[in-house]
Amino acid sequence: MLDLGVCLAYGRGSYPAYLQTGDTVKHALATTREQDFAAWYQEVIAEADMAEESGVRGCMVIRPWGYGIWERIQKLMDARIKAAGVENCYFPLFIPLSFFAEEADHVDGFAKEMAVVTHHRLKAIDGTLQPDPDSKLEEPLVVRPTSETVIGKAMSRWVQSWRDLPLLTNQWANVVRWEMRTRMFLRTSEFLWQEGHTAHATRDDAMAETLRALEMYRSFAEDVLAMPVVAGEKPENERFPGAVATYSIEAMMQDGKALQAGTSHYLGTGFAEAAGIRYQDQEGTQQLCHTTSWGVSTRMIGGVIMVHGDDDGLRCPPQIAPHQVIIVPMLRDKPEDAEVLAYCEELARDLGAVDIFREPLRVLFDKKPIKAATKRWGWVKKGAPIIVEVGGRDVAGGNVSVLRRDGLYDDNGKLASAIMPRGDFVASVGVMLGEIQTRLHAEARERLLANIRRDVTEIGALAGAFEGEKPGWVEVQWARPTGDALDKVVEWLKAHKLTLRNAPMDAEPVDGVCIFTGEAAVERVLVGRSY
Amino acid sequence: MLDLGVCLAYGRGSYPAYLQTGDTVKHALATTREQDFAAWYQEVIAEADMAEESGVRGCMVIRPWGYGIWERIQKLMDARIKAAGVENCYFPLFIPLSFFAEEADHVDGFAKEMAVVTHHRLKAIDGTLQPDPDSKLEEPLVVRPTSETVIGKAMSRWVQSWRDLPLLTNQWANVVRWEMRTRMFLRTSEFLWQEGHTAHATRDDAMAETLRALEMYRSFAEDVLAMPVVAGEKPENERFPGAVATYSIEAMMQDGKALQAGTSHYLGTGFAEAAGIRYQDQEGTQQLCHTTSWGVSTRMIGGVIMVHGDDDGLRCPPQIAPHQVIIVPMLRDKPEDAEVLAYCEELARDLGAVDIFREPLRVLFDKKPIKAATKRWGWVKKGAPIIVEVGGRDVAGGNVSVLRRDGLYDDNGKLASAIMPRGDFVASVGVMLGEIQTRLHAEARERLLANIRRDVTEIGALAGAFEGEKPGWVEVQWARPTGDALDKVVEWLKAHKLTLRNAPMDAEPVDGVCIFTGEAAVERVLVGRSY
Numbered sequence A, B: 001m002l003d004l005g006v007c008l009a010y011g012r013g014s015y016p017a018y019l020q021t022g023d024t025v026k027h028a029l030a031t032t033r034e035q036d037f038a039a040w041y042q043e044v045i046a047e048a049d050m051a052e053e054s055g056v057r058g059c060m061v062i063r064p065w066g067y068g069i070w071e072r073i074q075k076l077m078d079a080r081i082k083a084a085g086v087e088n089c090y091f092p093l094f095i096p097l098s099f100f101a102e103e104a105d106h107v108d109g110f111a112k113e114m115a116v117v118t119h120h121r122l123k124a125i126d127g128t129l130q131p132d133p134d135s136k137l138e139e140p141l142v143v144r145p146t147s148e149t150v151i152g153k154a155m156s157r158w159v160q161s162w163r164d165l166p167l168l169t170n171q172w173a174n175v176v177r178w179e180m181r182t183r184m185f186l187r188t189s190e191f192l193w194q195e196g197h198t199a200h201a202t203r204d205d206a207m208a209e210t211l212r213a214l215e216m217y218r219s220f221a222e223d224v225l226a227m228p229v230v231a232g233e234k235p236e237n238e239r240f241p242g243a244v245a246t247y248s249i250e251a252m253m254q255d256g257k258a259l260q261a262g263t264s265h266y267l268g269t270g271f272a273e274a275a276g277i278r279y280q281d282q283e284g285t286q287q288l289c290h291t292t293s294w295g296v297s298t299r300m301i302g303g304v305i306m307v308h309g310d311d312d313g314l315r316c317p318p319q320i321a322p323h324q325v326i327i328v329p330m331l332r333d334k335p336e337d338a339e340v341l342a343y344c345e346e347l348a349r350d351l352g353a354v355d356i357f358r359e360p361l362r363v364l365f366d367k368k369p370i371k372a373a374t375k376r377w378g379w380v381k382k383g384a385p386i387i388v389e390v391g392g393r394d395v396a397g398g399n400v401s402v403l404r405r406d407g408l409y410d411d412n413g414k415l416a417s418a419i420m421p422r423g424d425f426v427a428s429v430g431v432m433l434g435e436i437q438t439r440l441h442a443e444a445r446e447r448l449l450a451n452i453r454r455d456v457t458e459i460g461a462l463a464g465a466f467e468g469e470k471p472g473w474v475e476v477q478w479a480r481p482t483g484d485a486l487d488k489v490v491e492w493l494k495a496h497k498l499t500l501r502n503a504p505m506d507a508e509p510v511d512g513v514c515i516f517t518g519e520a521a522v523e524r525v526l527v528g529r530s531y
Helices: A004-009 A037-047 A064-083 A104-113 A148-158 A203-223 A270-275 A299-308 A337-352 A372-382 A392-397 A422-450 A459-464 A483-495 B004-009 B037-047 B064-083 B104-113 B148-158 B203-223 B270-275 B299-308 B337-352 B372-382 B392-397 B422-450 B459-464 B483-495
Strands: A051-053 A060-062 A094-096 A116-119 A122-125 A128-131 A136-143 A167-176 A190-200 A229-233 A245-252 A258-266 A278-280 A286-288 A290-297 A325-329 A363-365 A386-390 A399-404 A418-421 A473-478 A523-528 B051-053 B060-062 B094-096 B116-119 B122-125 B128-131 B136-143 B167-176 B190-200 B229-233 B245-252 B258-266 B278-280 B286-288 B290-297 B325-329 B363-365 B386-390 B399-404 B418-421 B473-478 B523-528
Touching (some): A064 A190, A203 A229, A245 A299, A258 A299, A299 A422, A337 A363, A337 A386, A337 A422, A392 A399, A418 A422, B060 B064, B104 B270, B245 B299, B245 B523, B258 B299, B290 B299
Antiparallel strands (some): A229 A245, A245 A258, A278 A286, A386 A399, A399 A418, B167 B190, B190 B290, B399 B418
């Protein structure tokens, strides 16, 4: 039961109804992960004010808390991209159909999900505003689903000599892929991402860049998002349209499903040939470049929710929390309030002077004219790492009441709000935030490791391994079939609602036969349900 | 004549051809501002690698130096926006036609320049890839030219009570306005901007926010872009479609033309009515909100070029220079090169530890495998504030050779490269960058003030005032006519290729009659040619 006695002593009376009764811990969300993971996910997004439906088909509005997380991801990823010598540019939103059509596999892969601009003017006709027939474009423009083609054209102008290589570019942009079934952050018609595009003199250089980007994504997911992932190569059927090799990082959600959270592609010379990206080598011979592309998107935010969320909402890793510490004043509409506000003001100033993760700590003093308890639960649902409540009693004692989002309840199910001297809190807040970051990562890592089975060697057992509620993944040995043989495998998996995730880079060597074909295995591959 | 002797002593032989001969100072660009300002502008953009045509109608590719300047503008503007309590969100790229049609003036203002998405799939028909007729959208989607309508819909969901006000949002986004005649940065079909959108309980609150944003833009232009501007209200004919009042900052280019560099709009209750943005006031009555919107865009970069550029290229204000100090090693393909490189490495480290404008100094050690002189002139054209050249002789003497972009030549027309002790340079680089920022601003401010005439009181003289080459602006007194009377004024001005810019906030009180109508004047207004 919640310790309502202590809470009420601070005037914290207005809990949500579902928090006020019952003998077991009740939570801030109406739906638990156990009850309905998909509904829980939507509820977290709504209750944490992260995003909402926009009224525009398949497009979401990203609200301040969700967008704030994206800004943190952008800032920290951008620093890593720049540190690798990659320069940001901006390329057009629109791609002429003819650009797109030059790489056959590529256009096949995207043609079915393209938003197409056909007119450039509206006109009232019979009283109804509609595209003006006289403004029909000679060549339709595709709203970029990805930018290999238009960036390839630019590269063909920029690359002349071996001295111009490697050419390392990136852009932060919105892209559109017309999706029939959308889910916020995970699959939306418009989404935000970064797309790196590079050109190199040799296959080896391009492959090294592909793997550098993959490693950048892996370490970013682990260190910044506290989201453990498996990095590996995607099987042929999961390759980016037009790529020679596609690599991914795969994260495990709390329902056991996989989320592809970032990809890196070695594109060979196909796109270079289509766009004419050639260089003169040191001997004076014209050569085709080898290109790469790599991207992560707002999808990562969906992953963060499903990896770290609990039945009280999101738990936001401190590295990406828009605000890391929230100060909530407990006001009583009495003259003493002024003292509480001044105390909070000073606390906010002191916390703002603390450095954590090599940046100033991000503190918010929440002065909104709403009840303190409503604020507290609002911040719990958003997953602010630390909530500090300050009432008259705290001020009198020189204390603060500290609630950590990674340990919301004590063993008896009471809210684990800890009263501590103000100075001690300021001195230890950096350590606390570091601990929260580490604990979220450790918890997720333990879950990932505990839920990858490696003991399945027969196809019958493979299907059976996914019969439970949260089956996790199975790593099997396989012969890496291609073409029709692979199609048959994929078809069998599809019938069981399974997919091939990737062949982990750090897998053990093979020592058996392919679970699908019985031939000698050549690598290990992860099988799982997925988003 | 250039001091080629000194230069050659450092092995700086490879000047562009036009720099190597002649008795007068020759410059790095082929076209001077005097010769052809428009051609000069395009040449700066090309030679400084800022942007280029993309091959997509009206859309540009923003290259690393141009995009780096935009990133600096974004970072510094975003901090000011956040400091005002405004929260960033992200809203859909696509706006259903029906949303747009709800505000009549608004849709009238934009209907003629809208990119319209009508299909969501491509299909090969008779061997040609084209929009699949079966994928035609029931309702066309407009690619946002601005987001009042879609953000208004969101606000109508978010605002319920007076407690929810003010609602302060902003987004950084791309927008599309189909332009028939485009010019890089100044007028492109797609451009990048921020758009602030706020909702308030009263007219006064909304007007205060409108003017706060205007003042934010004014001080940003002056302090960050070193670009002096005049803030004022636009006349009725120049209002944003649907606005009750539009304010702007106007900057003067070196050819005397005006560039509107930012706008802030008080929208009244029209958009609130169209989108249903209502709140319950403290007495329980439903009220319409008063809304505002305000924006600046990549257009600012065009302004920076035309305010600060000279015949050697851009001069980039240190606050927005992607790199503030460039280190160019003078290598001779000899073993001593290693010493030069090590010396530069250490210099870069020391400079990176300097703080300037409350941020770490941005230093680039340019190690590209091209000739030092080519590098130097490349950075001159880009407008890097300080270029440091280091040769073997500098290393031996513990010196550096410093070239300041704001004082490229001495009085004799020689390159004003100053040899100074390395330690002195590191100790004074912050002051130098501050000086460059201040000097660029002072120079532009002097030009602005010197080129606004206030002595024109007769309409005949007004036309005459613009007959010279770089006529600047004329501030006249007027009666602020509206409707048909204003149309006649605008028509007369148009016939003389003139426009009304704004009524400056800080103008002197009126003391005469309207130059256009002869009625008693009510305010002063700026007349000028414009971009």
